[in-house]
Amino acid sequence: MEHRDDIGAKLGMWVFIFTEILLFGGLFLVYAIMRLSYSNEFHQAAHHLNAFIGTINTIVLLVSSATVAMSITAVQKGNNKLAVLLLFITLICAAVFMVNKYFEWGHKIHIGLYPGSDLMVSLSHGQVMFFSLYYFMTGLHMFHLVVGGIILTIVMIKVQTGTINASRYVLLENGGLYWHLVDLIWIFLFPLLYLIT
Amino acid sequence: MHTETVHITPYRAHAWVLIALLALTFVTITVTWIDLSALTVAIALLIASVKAYIVLTNFMHLKFESSLFRVFVGMVLAIYVLVILFTLSDYLFR
Amino acid sequence: MTEEKTHHPEPSYLVDTGKYKGLMAWLTSTDHKRIGLMYMYAMMVFFAVGVLLGMIMRIELFFPGQQFYGPQMYNGIFTIHGIIMIFTVVIPGLAAVFGNFSMPIMIGAKDVAFPRLNLFSFYLYVLGAAIALASQFMGNGPPDTGWTFYAPYSIQTHTNVVAAVFGAFVLGFSSILTGLNFIVTMHRMRAPGMTFFKMPLFPWSLYATAWIQVLATPIVGITLLMIIAERWLRIGFFDPSLGGDPVLYQHLFWIYSHPAVYIMILPAMGVITEIIPTFSQKKVFGYRAIAISSLAIALVGYFVWAHHMYTSGMSATARWIFSLLTFLVAVPSAIKVFNWVATMYKGSISVKPPFLFALGFIFLFMIGGMTGLSLGALATNIHVHDTAYVVAHFHYIVFGGVGFAFFAAIYYWYPKMYGRMYNFKMANWSFVFLFSGFNLLYFPQFIIGIMGMPRRYFDYLPQFTFGHQLSFFGGVLLVIGFVIMLITLFSKKGAKAPDNPWGGRTFEWRIPSPPPLENFDIMPEMGENEQPYDYK
Numbered sequence: 001m002e003h004r005d006d007i008g009a010k011l012g013m014w015v016f017i018f019t020e021i022l023l024f025g026g027l028f029l030v031y032a033i034m035r036l037s038y039s040n041e042f043h044q045a046a047h048h049l050n051a052f053i054g055t056i057n058t059i060v061l062l063v064s065s066a067t068v069a070m071s072i073t074a075v076q077k078g079n080n081k082l083a084v085l086l087l088f089i090t091l092i093c094a095a096v097f098m099v100n101k102y103f104e105w106g107h108k109i110h111i112g113l114y115p116g117s118d119l120m121v122s123l124s125h126g127q128v129m130f131f132s133l134y135y136f137m138t139g140l141h142m143f144h145l146v147v148g149g150i151i152l153t154i155v156m157i158k159v160q161t162g163t164i165n166a167s168r169y170v171l172l173e174n175g176g177l178y179w180h181l182v183d184l185i186w187i188f189l190f191p192l193l194y195l196i197t
Numbered sequence: 198m199h200t201e202t203v204h205i206t207p208y209r210a211h212a213w214v215l216i217a218l219l220a221l222t223f224v225t226i227t228v229t230w231i232d233l234s235a236l237t238v239a240i241a242l243l244i245a246s247v248k249a250y251i252v253l254t255n256f257m258h259l260k261f262e263s264s265l266f267r268v269f270v271g272m273v274l275a276i277y278v279l280v281i282l283f284t285l286s287d288y289l290f291r
Numbered sequence: 292m293t294e295e296k297t298h299h300p301e302p303s304y305l306v307d308t309g310k311y312k313g314l315m316a317w318l319t320s321t322d323h324k325r326i327g328l329m330y331m332y333a334m335m336v337f338f339a340v341g342v343l344l345g346m347i348m349r350i351e352l353f354f355p356g357q358q359f360y361g362p363q364m365y366n367g368i369f370t371i372h373g374i375i376m377i378f379t380v381v382i383p384g385l386a387a388v389f390g391n392f393s394m395p396i397m398i399g400a401k402d403v404a405f406p407r408l409n410l411f412s413f414y415l416y417v418l419g420a421a422i423a424l425a426s427q428f429m430g431n432g433p434p435d436t437g438w439t440f441y442a443p444y445s446i447q448t449h450t451n452v453v454a455a456v457f458g459a460f461v462l463g464f465s466s467i468l469t470g471l472n473f474i475v476t477m478h479r480m481r482a483p484g485m486t487f488f489k490m491p492l493f494p495w496s497l498y499a500t501a502w503i504q505v506l507a508t509p510i511v512g513i514t515l516l517m518i519i520a521e522r523w524l525r526i527g528f529f530d531p532s533l534g535g536d537p538v539l540y541q542h543l544f545w546i547y548s549h550p551a552v553y554i555m556i557l558p559a560m561g562v563i564t565e566i567i568p569t570f571s572q573k574k575v576f577g578y579r580a581i582a583i584s585s586l587a588i589a590l591v592g593y594f595v596w597a598h599h600m601y602t603s604g605m606s607a608t609a610r611w612i613f614s615l616l617t618f619l620v621a622v623p624s625a626i627k628v629f630n631w632v633a634t635m636y637k638g639s640i641s642v643k644p645p646f647l648f649a650l651g652f653i654f655l656f657m658i659g660g661m662t663g664l665s666l667g668a669l670a671t672n673i674h675v676h677d678t679a680y681v682v683a684h685f686h687y688i689v690f691g692g693v694g695f696a697f698f699a700a701i702y703y704w705y706p707k708m709y710g711r712m713y714n715f716k717m718a719n720w721s722f723v724f725l726f727s728g729f730n731l732l733y734f735p736q737f738i739i740g741i742m743g744m745p746r747r748y749f750d751y752l753p754q755f756t757f758g759h760q761l762s763f764f765g766g767v768l769l770v771i772g773f774v775i776m777l778i779t780l781f782s783k784k785g786a787k788a789p790d791n792p793w794g795g796r797t798f799e800w801r802i803p804s805p806p807p808l809e810n811f812d813i814m815p816e817m818g819e820n821e822q823p824y825d826y827k
Contacts, residue, residue: 007263008404008479014266015471018273019509025277026513026543030528032281033288033539035238051226058222066215069206069256076205116525125534132526132533136517173258180256187248190222191241195229265478276506276593283594284542287609 006170013174017181020144024185027137031192034129041126046196048113049134053104054194057097058186064093065183068152068176071159078166080159087156090179094149101142105135134193141185148182151175204261214255221248301807303710308808321406322808326413327392328708330383331701337379337420342770344372349732349763355751362749366435367450369747371427373438374455378462379420381693382551385558386504387416387469389700390497392708394473396799396806397491399482399815404475408468415465423458426451437747439548442529442540446521453519460515463508463547466554470504473497482798484817488579491797491823495582496561499589503550503557507593511547514540538603545596553592555689556656557585559696560627563649566703567631568824569795570646571638575824577630584623591620601672610669617667624660628653643793644718648699651726655691659684662737677747679758680740683733691729698725698776705780706788710805713785721776728768735761796825 035042067086074083108131112119115132123131155175158164164172225244229237254260259267302308304324307316317325348368351358395403403409427433430451436444440459445452477498481490490498518540520526527533529540568575575581597605597613631653640646662684665671675681698721706712736744739758744751751759791800798815799806 005404005479008475010262011266011478012405012471012475014269015474015505018269019467019471019505021273022277022506023509023513025280026510026546029281029284029543030517030539033284033536034528036285036288037536038534055222055226059219062215062218062222065252065256066211066218069211069214070208073206073208073211076203115520115527121525121533128527128533129535132528135524136520136526136528140513140516177257180252183256184249184252187252188242188245191225191229191245195225195241196238197229273506276590279594280510280546283597283609283612284546286612287538287542287597287605290606290608291604 009170010173010177013177017177020181021184024137024140027133027140028188028192031133031137034126034133038126038129041124042130043196045123045127045130046194048108048131049194050104050107051194051197053100054190057100058190060093060096060100061183061186064090064097065180067093068179072169072172072176075159075164075169075172076166080162080165083159083172084156087152087159090152091149091156094145094152097145098142101138105138137189137193141182141189144182144185148175148179151178204258206255206258206261210255214251218248218251221251301809301812303803303805304808305709305805319410321402321410323391323395323402323406323409324708324806326409327388327390329413330387330391330416333417333420334380334383334388337375339773341372341376341380342773344368344375346766346770348372349759349766351749352751352759353763355753355756357750363432363435365749366437366747367427367433370434370437370455371423374423374434374459375420376689377438377551378423378459379416381555381689382462382466383416383469384555384693385562385697385700386473386497386500386554387413388697389493389562389704390469390473390500390558393704393799394494394497395476395480396802396810397797398477398480398494399485399798399811399817400476400480401809401811401814403472404479405472409472412465412468412472415461415468419458419461419463419465421458422461423455426454426458429454439544440515440518441544442518442521442535442537443531445518446530453522456515456518460512463512463515466504467508467512470501470508473501474505477501482815482817484819484821488582489817489821489823490582492564492575492578492581492585493558493561496557496564496585499585500554500557503554503589503593507547507550507554510543511551514543514547517543538600538605541600541603542597545599549596549599550589550593552685552688553588555693557588559652559693560585560624562696562700562703563631563652564627565795565797566645566649566699567634568638568826569703569793570643570649571635571640572794572826573634573638574822574826575630576633576636577626578822578824580626581630584626587623588620591616591623595620595667598667598672601669602676614667614669618664621660621664621667628657643702644713644715644722645699645703645793647719647722648695648702651722652692652695652699655687655695655729659687659691662687675740677745678740679736679744679746682746683736683740686733686736691733695725695729698722701780703793704799706792707799707804707806710788710803711785712788712792713779717775717779721772721779724768724772724775726772728765728770728772730765732762732765732769735759735765797823 067089071083071086074086108114113131114120115135120128120131152175155164155172158171221244225241228240253270259270304322307313309316311319317329320326348365351360351365391409395401431449432451434450434452434455435448436452440452440456477494517528521529525533527535529535529537531537564575564581595613595616597609598617601610666675666681666684702718735758739755742755744755788804790802790804801815802811
């Protein structure tokens with residue numbers, strides 16, 4: 001007899017999410033301390049970020065979270081086809097987010113604004129801290145987005161093949177939880193980085 | 198062990214949650230246009246927290262999980278807030 | 292590790308029943324008992340390396356001035372000694388070895404909640420340890436920052452810090468996954484009828500430990516990643532020349548690394564809490580107080596980190612807050628000690644080797660704990676900060692506490708692990724050497740520390756010579772003690788062990804020694820009126 005414990009699996013996922021929250025928590029702590037020391041310079045530096053792209057990405061991520069949540073409903077109702085479609089939309093959203101980030105980072109790196117660059121070192125201390133935090137936080141977030149995308153791709157394939165179905169879908173739920181975590185972190189990153197002008 | 202009733206959230210509920218989140222995003226952007234100086238951060242964080250709460254309870258299904266999950270989430274957030282406060286006890290009083 | 296036929300219908304977990312035989316059967320096994328043993332063997336190797344490095348330091352310190360090697364090498368040696376002993380031995384320590392071996396049996400489960408994840412944790416552990424060790428031989432020489440990797444030196448030194456830091460990061464990840472596994476296991480897999488307050492106290496201590504592992508380790512994870520990013524990308528969070536703040540590094544580092552002390556010591560306390568009632572044949576005194584004090588230590592212990600930083604230029608407010616909290620965390624620790632003593636009171640005590648080591652633990656832990664309070668007090672701390680006094684204090688906790696509990700646990704569960712007994716006389720001798728050697732090694736460090744001997748110094752003033760020489764001889768006695776212990780345990784097969792050699796009451800003593808693969812022939816239950824420590 002195979003041991004199966006969906007609640008246990010979900011509990012495990014939640015505990016893992018706690019570690020992720022505290023992983024980013026360490027960064028937010030650094031942000032808080034730096035913001036405290038360099039409040040004005042953070043305001044100035046934030047002008048260099050493109051709030052429009054930030055907003056687009058926020059909307060994209062929120063939509064992707066909703067589609068993941070809906071895909072669970074679809075699987076519960078036995079509609080695997082719709083679930084695959086919804087998951088596919090989620091992955092498209094992730095791709096859009098990445099493309100936006102590519103242009104956002106690309107532009108900054110193009111004008112020579114990246115950690116360790118000559119331009120960066122010539123900036124005031126507070127601005128250096130802001131851009132370092134910007135790169136580190138969004139970079140780590142992006143890494144999680146990629147991992148989440150890989151997880152959801154696997155999940156999508158399993159929904160397609162029927163391994164995940166109306167009577168057995170904890171894997172989808174856990175993949176969804178991870179994806180919402182990525183969204184959660186962005187919900188805080190967005191105002192703290194883009195909207196402090 | 199697998200006897201608890203499954204709660205199926207209707208599509209429409211998810212759609213409403215999404216609309217609420219988008220609306221809050223809009224609000225938080227609008228607020229930055231108004232200059233409230235020191236309050237700006239507080240308001241931005243407050244709105245972000247509301248959004249996070251909505252995501253946690255609805256998308257992440259906490260509303261329908263056993264209370265153990267909610268207790269854990271609350272505990273983790275409380276510990277994290279305490280960590281920040283204790284660290285600030287150094288930086289705010291130097 | 293072959294085992295002859297037993298009279299039990301199910302073969303023991305030591306017999307290979309799967310696809311593979313021999314070493315491969317172990318390396319691919321998801322059985323919690325085998326994984327526990329694999330951790331133990333790995334840790335013994337690392338521990339031996341750590342002891343060797345420690346002795347190399349003691350030899351150099353035998354006389355003032357340079358004897359055999361120079362200061363740079365000394366810096367490298369104390370760094371790797373710390374990294375090995377902290378990250379690969381005591382932090383995974385009792386939780387990884389005995390948590391894996393005993394905990395699922397004690398709560399009446401067949402295995403942990405996620406057996407494959409458990410094996411994955413083990414491989415992460417091996418990988419992390421290998422990377423940390425490799426840092427010694429790659430790049431521009433062994434790291435010389437101390438195991439704390441304090442910035443800004445750790446971002447300036449040309450030695451191979453990145454590899455060591457990355458090794459510690461991987462080890463942290465392994466620790467997180469073990470904690471996660473244990474939390475879910477204890478929530479979901481307890482035997483029917485075993486409520487949380489009927490769970491034995493070693494699992495209780497592991498539960499508290501697991502939460503620290505899960506909630507504190509990520510902070511050091513991200514901090515270590517920041518150190519790597521500092522070195523590679525110059526992000527400058529901790530680099531004052533770019534506007535960063537080195538004290539912030541210390542905060543982040545100790546937010547994990549102080550709770551890490553409780554990751555080490557809580558399972559040790561849990562083991563002692565199992566051993567004392569078994570060898571006193573008496574119900575544990577204050578079951579609930581011990582269980583809750585584990586959680587209290589975990590919780591309060593999370594918020595005492597900055598007592599490592601009194602001299603780093605923190606605000607006065609922060610200093611008294613953290614000093615107060617440090618004194619608070621001593622309360623639940625003391626509760627445990629009182630309960631152990633009260634359990635022994637009027638018990639029918641049989642002084643077998645595990646009990647002897649448990650007594651040694653209590654004695655050494657008390658010295659370590661008391662001196663910890665004098666370090667936690669603001670005024671005295673200023674005087675003894677970064678002296679040999681600190682070195683003595685944390686060795687009394689980490690070695691006298693965790694180490695002796697580890698030895699106690701080996702002697703306690705050895706019959707269950709291998710189905711064999713060992714020679715008590717030899718085991719007692721190992722205790723005599725270890726205990727006297729330990730005190731001779733570390734007690735003089737308290738004294739020369741108060742006299743002003745700084746820690747991590749390659750050279751010293753002549754008045755400290757005698758203290759250092761005593762320490763050296765203590766070290767020799769310790770090494771002899773280890774050798775005796777290894778001979779006792781692993782040189783030859785002892786007599787066959789009965790299922791319950793000590794008269795214990797917890798579940799692991801109701802099943803065969805060694806246990807069958809799935810632990811229980813009939814899944815155990817706990818009756819309405821049953822308690823975990825029902826001694827007469």
